[in-house]
Amino acid sequence: MKDLKTIFFFLRLPVAVSLSGHGLVRIPKLAAFSNWMVTTMEKSVLPASLTLTFGYILPFLELLIGLALLIGFKVKYSIFAGLALMTLLILGSCSIENWNAIEAQLIHAAYLSGLLWYQLRYCNEEVKA
Secondary structure: OHHHHHHHHHHHHHHHHHHHHHHHHHHHHHHHHHHHHHHHOOOOOOOHHHHHHHHHHHHHHHHHHHHHHHHOOOHHHHHHHHHHHHHHHHHHHHHOOOHHHHHHHHHHHHHHHHHHHHHHHHOOOOOOO
């Protein structure tokens, strides 16, 4: 059983570092990041006020979800949160036809889906959240 926990930790590690890293580098420049998002999303149907608010919240969500995955806190729910976040990001990227960003977001979503499958298939109650 310990091997499954170790394997599951190392499987979570890349996406956990990716998400928390995104949040960590954006938080110190939060206003600039949020304003960049508004500028990037100008051609979107989404209101600028919604984009600005999301821009201020996004780095914290990324950081929290990434850290939760890293430490193994409520893993199943953290994966669901990550998938929901990727869905929102994909929606925003679709609205401005940023297909390159969607590619990266879909990779994150696929990875998270694989983690969920692995957890449900192989991990015991101690690893499940």
